[in-house]
Structure formats: C-alpha cells, structure tokens
Amino acid sequence: MKPAAYITTPIYYVNDVPHIGHAYTTIAADVLARTYRLFGSKALFLTGTDEHGQKIETAANKAGVEPQAFVDKVSKHFSDMGKVINLSEHQFIRTTESRHKKAAQALWQKLVENDQIYKSKYEGWYSVRDETFFTESELVDGKAPTGSDVEWVEEPSYFFKLSQWQEPLLRFYEANPTFIQPNSRRNEVISFVKGGLRDLSISRSTFAWGIPVPEDPQHVMYVWVEALTNYLTAIGYPNIDGADFKQFWPEAIHLVGKDILRHHAVYWPALLMAADLPPPKRIFAHGWWTIEGEKMSKSVGNTIDPIALVDQYGSDQLRYFLMREVPFGKDGDFAQQALVQRINSDLANDLGNLSQRVLSFIQKNAEAQVPEQGDLTEADTVILDKAKALPEQVYAAAENQALNKICELIWQVVGGANRYIDAQKPWDLRKSDTARMQTVLHTLLDVIRHVAVMVSPVVPDAAAKILDQLAIPADKRDVASLSDWQLMAGTDLPKPEPVFPRI
Ligand code: MSP
Numbered sequence: 001m002k003p004a005a006y007i008t009t010p011i012y013y014v015n016d017v018p019h020i021g022h023a024y025t026t027i028a029a030d031v032l033a034r035t036y037r038l039f040g041s042k043a044l045f046l047t048g049t050d051e052h053g054q055k056i057e058t059a060a061n062k063a064g065v066e067p068q069a070f071v072d073k074v075s076k077h078f079s080d081m082g083k084v085i086n087l088s089e090h091q092f093i094r095t096t097e098s099r100h101k102k103a104a105q106a107l108w109q110k111l112v113e114n115d116q117i118y119k120s121k122y123e124g125w126y127s128v129r130d131e132t133f134f135t136e137s138e139l140v141d142g143k144a145p146t147g148s149d150v151e152w153v154e155e156p157s158y159f160f161k162l163s164q165w166q167e168p169l170l171r172f173y174e175a176n177p178t179f180i181q182p183n184s185r186r187n188e189v190i191s192f193v194k195g196g197l198r199d200l201s202i203s204r205s206t207f208a209w210g211i212p213v214p215e216d217p218q219h220v221m222y223v224w225v226e227a228l229t230n231y232l233t234a235i236g237y238p239n240i241d242g243a244d245f246k247q248f249w250p251e252a253i254h255l256v257g258k259d260i261l262r263h264h265a266v267y268w269p270a271l272l273m274a275a276d277l278p279p280p281k282r283i284f285a286h287g288w289w290t291i292e293g294e295k296m297s298k299s300v301g302n303t304i305d306p307i308a309l310v311d312q313y314g315s316d317q318l319r320y321f322l323m324r325e326v327p328f329g330k331d332g333d334f335a336q337q338a339l340v341q342r343i344n345s346d347l348a349n350d351l352g353n354l355s356q357r358v359l360s361f362i363q364k365n366a367e368a369q370v371p372e373q374g375d376l377t378e379a380d381t382v383i384l385d386k387a388k389a390l391p392e393q394v395y396a397a398a399e400n401q402a403l404n405k406i407c408e409l410i411w412q413v414v415g416g417a418n419r420y421i422d423a424q425k426p427w428d429l430r431k432s433d434t435a436r437m438q439t440v441l442h443t444l445l446d447v448i449r450h451v452a453v454m455v456s457p458v459v460p461d462a463a464a465k466i467l468d469q470l471a472i473p474a475d476k477r478d479v480a481s482l483s484d485w486q487l488m489a490g491t492d493l494p495k496p497e498p499v500f501p502r503i
Contacts, residue, residue: 002036002041003041004041004042004247005251006044006046007045007046007253007255008234008252009026009047009255010025010050010254010255010256010260011227012047012050012078013050013056013131014049014051014056014059014071014074014075014078015059017305018305019296019304019306020296020303020304020322020334021257021288022306023306023318023322024289026047026081026082026087027323028322030045030085030319030457031403031406031457032045032253032255032403032457033045033088034456035394035395036398037478039391039479044244045089045090046230046234047082047087047091047093048078048092048093049071049075049093049094050223050230051096052095052209052223052227053131053209053223054128054131054204054209055128055129056209057207057208058128060209068096075094084306084307084315085306086460088460093233093234095227095230097233099233100226101211102238103230103233103237103238104233105211106237106238107229107237108214110238111160111271111275114275114276115161116160116161117159117160117161118159118161119216120159121156122154123152123153123154124136124201125144125151126150127148127149127150127151128151129144129146130144130146130148130259131223132144132263133153133200135198146259153206155205156205157204158201159201159202160225160271160274162197163197163198163199165197165273166193166197169197169269169270170190170193170194172269173190176279179265179269179281180265180282181282181283181284181329181401185258185261185265185285188261189261189266192262192266193266200222200225200267201222203220203221204219205218205220207220211226225267225271228263228264228267231252231254231280232277235248240277249280250278253280253284254268254280254284256284256286257285257286257287257288258288259288264283265283265285268280282401284401287329287330288331288332289331289333290333290334293333293335304334306318309339313343313503316347316459316462317342318339319458319459320342320343320347321338321342321343323403323404323407324342325338325342325404326404327404327405328404343500343502344503346411347459347462348501348502348503350411351451351455351499351500352462352498352499354417354418354451355448355452355469355496355499356496356498358421358441359469359493359496360496361427361441362441362493363493365426366437368495369489369490369491370442370471370490371437371439371441371442371489372439372442373438373443373489374435374436374438374439375439376443377439379420379424383420384443384446386412386416387446390410390450391454391482393409394406397409406458407458410451410455410458414451417447417451420443420444420447426440426441445470445487449470449472452466452467452470452472453467456477464477468494469493469494469496471492471493471494
C-alpha cells in the first residue's frame with residue numbers, strides 16, 4: 001500500500017479568465033493525483049482561486065461591480081475549466097470562503113503568539129500585478145524583474161520577522177535536498193536566501209478587499225500570506241489534530257510556476273516554521289509556455305484559451321500534448337502545429353493504431369473473442385516484460401514529478417508493440433499457424449491492457465475506451481489488477497472504434 005498524496009496547484013487570481021498556463025499546472029496536478037490513485041494511494045488534489053488583494057479590487061472597480069459579485073463570476077470560469085480539461089476528484093478552494101478566513105486569521109494569531117509579527121511602516125515599491133514588494137536594487141529599468149509596473153507605497157504595515165529565518169531556512173534546504181525541485185531552481189533559491197532576508201510586509205491598509213488582520217481591521221492581510229494558507233485551509237487548519245491534516249500535510253507537494261517560487265520556497269516554509277508547523281514535502285517549479293515563440297500576454301493578444309483548444313482538439317489531446325511536449329520544469333513553446341503533430345503521430349499513429357489494428361484484426365479473424373494463450377516465445381516474453389515493468393517505472397517518474405518521462409516510458413512500450421506486430425505478422429499466421437496467431441494476439445491484448453491502464457492518468461477518456469474495447473471490468477483497471485487479474489480466453493470483444501481520429 002502506497003502512502004497518501006497531497007498535490008496542489010497555485011490558486012489562480014480571478015482578475016481575468018483562465019489561460020493555457022493555468023490549465024497546464026492543473027492538468028499536471030491531475031495527472032499526478034490520478035497516477036497515485038492508480039497505485040491505491042489516497043490522493044487529495046487541491047486547486048482553486050485567489051480572490052483578494054488590490055489587483056482584484058481594481059479589476060472589480062473597473063468592471064463596475066462589487067468585488068464579491070465579481071469574484072463569484074470569474075471563479076466560476078476556473079471551476080468550469082476543470083470540467084473541460086477533465087479533472088478527477090478534487091477540492092476547489094476559494095479564498096473568500098469563511099473556512100479560509102478562519103484559517104488565515106488563525107495562522108496570523110499563531111504568529112502573533114510566537115512573537116513573529118510587529119507593526120511599523122512600509123516604504124517601498126509594490127507591483128500590483130505581481131502583488132509583490134520589491135527593493136530598489138531589484139528593479140530593472142524602473143520595473144519589477146517580471147516586467148510589471150511598480151508603484152511607490154508608504155503606509156503603516158505589519159511585518160513578519162523573516163530576517164530571523166535565514167539560517168533555519170538554509171539548514172532546512174540542506175537537510176531536505178529535494179524540497180525544491182528541479183535542482184537549478186533550488187540553487188537559485190539558496191543563493192537568494194544567502195544574500196540576506198529582510199522582514200516581510202504582511203498587511204496593507206490603503207484598500208479593503210482582503211481578510212482583516214485580527215484585532216486591527218484597518219489592515220487587511222497581505223494577499224500572499226493569506227493565499228498560501230489555502231493549502232492548510234483545505235485540510236482543516238487550525239485543527240492540526242484532524243485526520244486530514246495528519247494524513248495529508250506531511251505529503252504536500254506544491255506545483256507552482258517558476259515566477260512564484262520565492263513565495264513558496266522562502267516565505268512559505270519560514271511562515272510555517274514560525275507557526276510551529278513543518279514545511280511541505282516539496283515545491284516543484286515548472287517552466288513557462290511561450291506562444292508560437294512569443295511571450296504570452298494580453299496586450300499582444302496571443303493568450304491561449306484552454307477551453308477553445310479542448311473544443312477544437314479534445315481534452316485528452318490537449319492533456320497529452322502539455323504533458324509530453326516539454327520536460328516538466330523546463331520552459332516550452334506552444335505551437336498549434338506541434339500539437340497537431342503530436343496528435344497525429346503519437347496518439348493516432350502510435351497508440352490509437354496499435355489498439356485499432358489489433359482489435360479489428362481479432363474482430364475479423366479470431367471470432368471477436370480474447371484469443372487463447374499458448375507457449376510463449378522469447379519475443380512474446382520480451383514485450384510482455386516491458387509492459388509489466390511499466391508500473392514501477394511510472395511510479396518512480398511520478399515521485400520525481402517527471403511527467404513527460406511517464407509518457408515517454410509508455411510510448412516506448414507502444415513502439416515496441418507496434419514493431420512486435422510487424423515482426424510476428426499475425427496476418428501470415430492466420431494461414432500458416434492459427435494457434436501461434438492466437439498467442440501473438442493474446443500477448444498484444446495484454447500489452448495494450450498494461451499501456452491503457454498506465455496511460456489513463458494522462459488520457460483518461462481514450463484509456464477508458466480502449467479498456468472497454470478489451471472488455472476489462474471497471475474495477476480491474478488499476479495497477480494491482482495488472483498482476484492479480486488475467487485476460488480470459490473466450491471473452492467476447494465489442495466492435496472496436498478508433499479512439500484518436502487524425503487531424
Ligand atoms: N494567485 C497567485 C498564486 C497563489 S498560490 C498560493 C498567482 N496566480 S496567477 O493566476 O497569476 O498565476 C498562477 C500560475 O500561472 C503561476 O504558477 C504561473 O506560473 C502560471 N502561469 C502564468 N503564465 C504562464 C505561462 N505562460 N506558462 C506557464 N505557466 C504560467 O500567481
């Protein structure tokens with residue numbers, strides 16, 4: 001039995017509709033959660049929306065709507081996107097929920113009790129778009145390092161004693177070498193922390209759209225401190241003795257974009273340690289997508305709507321492309337042509353064609369039933385062993401969040417199976433040796449069964465269709481059943497339909 005898993009995405013700002021970057025992390029988290037569940041793990045998958053802060057207040061004002069009405073509307077776009085990209089069971093958290101207000105204020109209070117907060121005045125640069133404070137020396141040509149505009153802010157503010165956490169953080173990174181992944185990101189964070197940490201302004205008092213600071217409602221909590229707390233809210237904080245908290249918190253894996261690594265890998269573990277809580281198990285920072293070679297931006301007008309893509313190409317197709325095209329952790333380019341290419345070659349020609357050619361051959365030439373398995377030759381054993389090795393390899397890849405590796409491993413078996421058909425030539429055996437033909441077809445069905453089960457987290461709809469066509473019972477589609485349950489000769493097979501049409 002595998003341990004529990006807790007996979008989170010960032011919670012998305014609701015100043016605008018979802019784009020491909022949001023869909024990317026969310027699909028990655030879904031693939032991981034589904035993979036863990038395939039192995040019998042209890043996996044909690046959390047996503048949702050970040051609804052407070054100056055940026056949202058401004059967007060609501062611009063729209064001429066009350067902030068709450070505004071966030072209700074935009075948050076729904078994100079929960080709707082979840083259906084379109086075919087998310088499995090998950091929790092969708094909104095920071096305007098009362099349970100979150102309670103958790104965020106409880107964390108604040110705990111920090112006060114632990115003497116981690118003091119009141120002073122903030123003077124410095126602030127980027128509303130990034131909802132982040134920057135020092136003068138961090139600015140590049142008068143803008144935030146992200147390219148966002150900054151404004152000068154002077155206001156009374158509460159501070160978190162982040163500077164005290166420099167050494168404990170460095171010790172923590174040292175003792176937990178895989179806390180920040182990939183390693184290149186880990187090195188970046190370590191050198192940032194070694195450069196010295198300043199206390200962090202954690203409240204704002206010049207606007208109102210946020211969670212009030214306990215006992216000083218003139219201030220609202222800094223949106224990042226509040227937002228990070230969502231990972232605790234979802235598992236019942238402040239009740240740290242509850243079953244969910246105990247089971248899931250030690251397993252927490254936060255998937256984030258590289259732009260928000262500092263908030264997750266520096267501020268968050270420091271806040272947690274300051275509140276007597278252990279940091280999560282891992283922060284994994286993925287890269288950014290450019291669009292046809294260009295930075296995605298609203299002003300350029302090249303933002304990609306994931307819902308339109310699913311309408312055009314299908315959800316499995318988009319999921320596969322995003323997971324396969326770029327190693328998780330690296331930047332990548334989104335090009336329609338590359339998407340079509342992946343659909344036609346990997347999905348239609350390789351996987352789709354494998355199941356279609358085997359199943360339609362069986363329909364026509366083997367009485368539309370699971371064929372008998374006779375003595376195995378070396379070629380049979382080689383391809384079967386490759387298929388049977390997949391679960392262990394996929395699990396290891398999932399443990400490293402190596403999502404494109406999962407696809408590669410599976411497609412190696414798909415390629416091997418296609419070559420096996422060409423070498424075994426069942427169409428010739430039909431005339432010369434039907435017993436051998438049956439064994440070859442049986443072997444192929446078993447390989448396809450392994451492939452379909454293992455690929456189901458990435459392309460759930462297509463995998464289910466393939467497994468239906470193999471007449472695999474619904475409760476025999478997990479990793480345990482791959483070894484505990486066998487195909488039975490004589491089982492009727494339905495008429496196959498292609499699962500991945502070519503574009
Ligand atoms: N609300 C904060 C996160 C709080 S988590 C406690 C936030 N929201 S966001 O909506 O602006 O961004 C969410 C995620 O989208 C980030 O992880 C960011 O990296 C990701 N992406 C934004 N543009 C992207 C691409 N072009 N490509 C890939 N991911 C991108 O930050």
